[in-house]
Amino acid sequence: MNKLVWLRNDLRVVDNTALNQACAQCQNNESVIACFIATPMQWHEHHEAPIKIDFIHRRLNELRHHFAELNIPLIVKEVADFSQVPNSISEISTEHQVDHVFCNKQYLVNEEQRDFAVGHLLAEKSIKLSVFDDDCLIPPGHVLTKQGDPFKVFTPFRKAWLNIYRDQLDVLGINLAVQAKPTPLPNTINMDFNKHEIPVFNYPAFNYPPCSSIDWAVDDEAIHQRLLTFCYEKAANYHEDRDFPAIDGTSCLSPYLAIGALSLRQCFHVLMTEFPECLEQPESGAFSWFNELVWREFYRHLMVAFPKLCCERPFHEWTQFVQWRPDDAGLKAWQQGKTGFPIVDAAMRQLKATGWMHNRLRMIVASFLTKDLLIHWQAGEQWFMSHLIDGDLASNNGGWQWAASTGTDAQPYFRVFNPTTQGQRFDPKGEFIRKWVQELKDVPDKFIHTPHLWLGAHSVNYPKPIVDHKQARLLAIDVFKQANELG
Numbered sequence: 001m002n003k004l005v006w007l008r009n010d011l012r013v014v015d016n017t018a019l020n021q022a023c024a025q026c027q028n029n030e031s032v033i034a035c036f037i038a039t040p041m042q043w044h045e046h047h048e049a050p051i052k053i054d055f056i057h058r059r060l061n062e063l064r065h066h067f068a069e070l071n072i073p074l075i076v077k078e079v080a081d082f083s084q085v086p087n088s089i090s091e092i093s094t095e096h097q098v099d100h101v102f103c104n105k106q107y108l109v110n111e112e113q114r115d116f117a118v119g120h121l122l123a124e125k126s127i128k129l130s131v132f133d134d135d136c137l138i139p140p141g142h143v144l145t146k147q148g149d150p151f152k153v154f155t156p157f158r159k160a161w162l163n164i165y166r167d168q169l170d171v172l173g174i175n176l177a178v179q180a181k182p183t184p185l186p187n188t189i190n191m192d193f194n195k196h197e198i199p200v201f202n203y204p205a206f207n208y209p210p211c212s213s214i215d216w217a218v219d220d221e222a223i224h225q226r227l228l229t230f231c232y233e234k235a236a237n238y239h240e241d242r243d244f245p246a247i248d249g250t251s252c253l254s255p256y257l258a259i260g261a262l263s264l265r266q267c268f269h270v271l272m273t274e275f276p277e278c279l280e281q282p283e284s285g286a287f288s289w290f291n292e293l294v295w296r297e298f299y300r301h302l303m304v305a306f307p308k309l310c311c312e313r314p315f316h317e318w319t320q321f322v323q324w325r326p327d328d329a330g331l332k333a334w335q336q337g338k339t340g341f342p343i344v345d346a347a348m349r350q351l352k353a354t355g356w357m358h359n360r361l362r363m364i365v366a367s368f369l370t371k372d373l374l375i376h377w378q379a380g381e382q383w384f385m386s387h388l389i390d391g392d393l394a395s396n397n398g399g400w401q402w403a404a405s406t407g408t409d410a411q412p413y414f415r416v417f418n419p420t421t422q423g424q425r426f427d428p429k430g431e432f433i434r435k436w437v438q439e440l441k442d443v444p445d446k447f448i449h450t451p452h453l454w455l456g457a458h459s460v461n462y463p464k465p466i467v468d469h470k471q472a473r474l475l476a477i478d479v480f481k482q483a484n485e486l487g
């Protein structure tokens with residue numbers, strides 16, 4: 001009998017718990033097989049971006065070679081949606097005489113329901129399904145308050161997370177070295193137990209709108225090199241550079257983490273090897289980067305503790321009373337980067353052109369949509385998801401709800417970013433703005449954040465601000481106050 005590794009958002013050979021376990025449990029006369037099931041209709045329903053699907057497709061074609069080197073065939077199949085996945089896994093299992101399926105857990109409601117259905121069908125055929133915690137460094141459910149409740153705010157979560165990370169992994173029985181060393185494949189994989197002749201050919205494009213992700217390399221060497229270069233050359237200054245979009249100061253690893261081409265353990269391992277003391281140095285750049293990786297964990301833990309977050313519900317119930325405004329023209333101006341606020345427009349155009357956006361800008365444009373325009377955060381969440389190469393429900397929903405004050409921001413709802421001063425602070429000379437809003441390239445530095453005040457504005461084909469920020473801020477605070485009183 002053989003072992004099947006079912007890949008989902010863990011598209012790597014290195015440090016993949018399910019793959020490791022399958023290889024470890026494979027006997028000499030058995031084989032390991034891997035599979036990936038594409039579900040285009042489901043992706044449509046989840047608003048997955050075409051660029052992300054192209055990225056996954058390219059990564060799978062790359063992975064075939066890595067798996068072939070291990071004598072493991074990678075089968076890629078396409079069905080419509082999650083409801084057809086159980087049959088698909090069952091068919092592959094029957095065809096290849098599989099007695100045990102291995103996969104890494106996905107912590108979202110639809111995905112868990114799918115896995116439950118798969119487990120049920122496989123059990124009827126006496127095929128075992130083993131699901132592993134792999135995506136988080138400390139699995140959801142293990143970081144709790146003294147009362148045993150999930151944390152609702154980041155800073156105490158991080159403190160508790162760190163305590164567990166430092167001291168208690170063994171107590172919890174979590175299979176993780178303290179330095180988060182990536183797990184190598186067991187030696188058995190080198191034995192010639194897989195007898196397949198493995199043809200390596202490219203899988204045809206998925207049935208999804210085409211969009212090229214070619215600017216993002218998909219080979220292991222380039223991905224790992226990006227991680228090394230960031231940790232060796234940029235992490236030390238990360239705390240100073242990370243908020244300036246004109247500086248190449250962040251890792252740009254999010255697309256790889258989103259599809260699991262890179263694991264969080266790999267990131268921690270390289271960071272800790274380069275900066276072994278960084279956890280004791282909260283002012284350092286390395287700690288600051290570490291902190292961001294823990295944000296990723298936080299939002300995943302929240303999804304499990306509060307499944308309503310997967311179901312379009314706000315984190316704070318009272319915010320369901322917020323009177324969001326239907327404003328098609330405002331939404332369109334925001335989506336197209338034509339709001340008349342240069343930093344917002346530059347960011348939105350970067351997203352459309354590249355499928356990626358800098359974190360500071362994600363916060364600015366999210367605040368602008370939800371506070372200045374009072375448009376429902378779900379409209380922004382969906383637009384991001386359908387354009388981001390790193391689209392990730394937990395981080396995206398967390399980021400949107402944080403910015404809209406419906407989520408875990410520890411500050412009250414009257415935090416409203418001023419898009420003009422944010423631009424002045426984080427893109428002082430307008431370098432980033434000029435790159436993406438070509439119309440403004442000749443505007444003097446002094447007016448780059450307020451081009452409508454420049455005397456030469458008439459010569460520039462650029463819109464005037466679509467809202468008065470001061471008034472919009474007061475209105476937003478009032479609308480939130482009313483909702484708060486109702487709730």
Ligand code: FAD
Pocket residue numbers: 242250251252253254255257258292293295296297299357358359360362363366384388390391392393395396397398399400403
């Ligand atoms: P770095 O600064 O190098 O950080 C390293 C890694 O830490 C990132 O790759 C990411 O995995 C994680 N990380 C960093 N910041 C955050 C954060 N605030 N929340 C969660 N994880 C974080 N991130 C996504 O991966 N997918 C999304 O769909 C997504 N949507 C967002 C929507 C909004 C409104 C906001 C405010 C943030 C969103 N983020 C999302 C978080 C963050 O903006 C990106 O992870 C980051 O910009 C990616 O760039 P980087 O890899 O250079 O990050």
